[in-house]
Amino acid sequence: MNVQKLSQKEITDLLQGKDDKWLFEEASKIKGNIFGKDVYIRGVVEFSNFCKEDCFYCGLRRSNGCLVRYRLAPLDIMRCAEVADSLKIKTLVLQSGEDYFYSKEQIAGLIQRVKSRYDIVVTLSIGERRNDELKFWFDVGAERYLLKVETFDEKLYEQLRPGKRLSDRIGKVMYLKELGYETGSGIIVGLPGQTVDSISRDIIKLSELNLEMIACGPFIPHPETPLGGYPPGDPLTTIRVVAILRILNPSANIPSTSALSSFGEEWRRAGLKAGANVVMPSLTPEKVKDLYSIYPGKNSGYDEIFDAVEGIKRLIREAGFIPSESKGYSKRRLDEKCS
Ligand code: SAH
Ligand code: SF4
Numbered sequence: 001m002n003v004q005k006l007s008q009k010e011i012t013d014l015l016q017g018k019d020d021k022w023l024f025e026e027a028s029k030i031k032g033n034i035f036g037k038d039v040y041i042r043g044v045v046e047f048s049n050f051c052k053e054d055c056f057y058c059g060l061r062r063s064n065g066c067l068v069r070y071r072l073a074p075l076d077i078m079r080c081a082e083v084a085d086s087l088k089i090k091t092l093v094l095q096s097g098e099d100y101f102y103s104k105e106q107i108a109g110l111i112q113r114v115k116s117r118y119d120i121v122v123t124l125s126i127g128e129r130r131n132d133e134l135k136f137w138f139d140v141g142a143e144r145y146l147l148k149v150e151t152f153d154e155k156l157y158e159q160l161r162p163g164k165r166l167s168d169r170i171g172k173v174m175y176l177k178e179l180g181y182e183t184g185s186g187i188i189v190g191l192p193g194q195t196v197d198s199i200s201r202d203i204i205k206l207s208e209l210n211l212e213m214i215a216c217g218p219f220i221p222h223p224e225t226p227l228g229g230y231p232p233g234d235p236l237t238t239i240r241v242v243a244i245l246r247i248l249n250p251s252a253n254i255p256s257t258s259a260l261s262s263f264g265e266e267w268r269r270a271g272l273k274a275g276a277n278v279v280m281p282s283l284t285p286e287k288v289k290d291l292y293s294i295y296p297g298k299n300s301g302y303d304e305i306f307d308a309v310e311g312i313k314r315l316i317r318e319a320g321f322i323p324s325e326s327k328g329y330s331k332r333r334l335d336e337k338c339s
Contacts, residue, residue: 190233
């Protein structure tokens with residue numbers, strides 16, 4: 001197998017389990033060469049579950065009238081940053097639904113407060129905001145942005161994200177890169193209507209974007225959505241996606257996602273062994289964490305944040321790796337600067 005350029009046919013075969021032994025060994029070798037045994041930890045603060053969008057797969061969609069909505073006050077968010085700092089977590093991911101309640105200035109204020117008080121990198125994951133906002137937040141100190149394309153299949157994308165256009169989403173991802181963010185994107189694996197062929201095309205398209213971060217988790221049906229009755233994505237296919245992405249994007253930061261771990265913590269370990277080098281525990285306060293129900297069971301695995309983070313560190317060690325206390329800047333970026 002040619003590691004540099006897997007053909008679409010080879011990717012499709014690998015996705016179907018044609019050569020798991022080779023795939024996982026190769027991905028793990030590549031990861032080891034670049035990251036050693038380090039696994040980066042990113043703390044996620046889910047600060048609002050309000051969303052103006054209506055994605056068919058997501059429990060936060062605006063049409064879900066059963067969900068109690070919340071917004072964290074800036075003080076609560078700062079407490080999460082304090083928790084991150086005390087746990088030596090050096091990246092705070094501020095995530096939410098697409099919630100325009102938080103203005104450009106308010107988000108900027110948050111970024112500045114976190115950065116002025118702690119030695120922490122801020123990642124934003126708050127949807128498709130306006131270009132002037134994205135630029136402003138970068139200028140005030142946000143360094144990373146996560147915006148998953150979800151699927152590059154145009155028809156499927158437009159069915160599952162009503163009123164939205166795939167080209168706009170990809171355009172935003174490219175704009176984030178242009179601004180200088182360490183940019184992350186990814187897909188959901190196992191969406192209804194997705195095929196092995198479309199996943200292999202997604203892998204190629206994601207890899208062509210030269211992303212600093214690539215996040216792919218399995219689809220988990222949420223009963224209060226139009227896709228509630230469909231089967232979940234397959235965790236084994238998901239870790240094959242992770243491994244293929246590692247091979248095609250050696251120095252990208254790739255998480256073993258929380259969605260994967262909802263099939264059992266052994267799947268998070270499997271993700272790490274298949275080439276993932278990042279974990280993203282939730283630091284969302286206990287009083288609201290269950291309401292951030294993108295999919296059922298999200299954030300249900302712990303009662304206490306400290307226990308959750310300790311549990312994740314234990315899991316990293318059990319998988320044979322070391323929880324890193326570094327900021328985990330993109331090695332892809334460093335490689336490009338040095339070349
Ligand atoms: N609103 C922002 C960020 C929060 S959603 C955005 O959409 O970009 C974060 C991620 O949750 C989405 O990118 C999507 O990939 C994932 N997600 C949503 N519903 C899901 C589901 N049912 N199963 C698995 N992942 C899901
Ligand atoms: Fe909103 Fe993001 Fe969920 Fe879509 S995936 S409904 S944009 S929170």
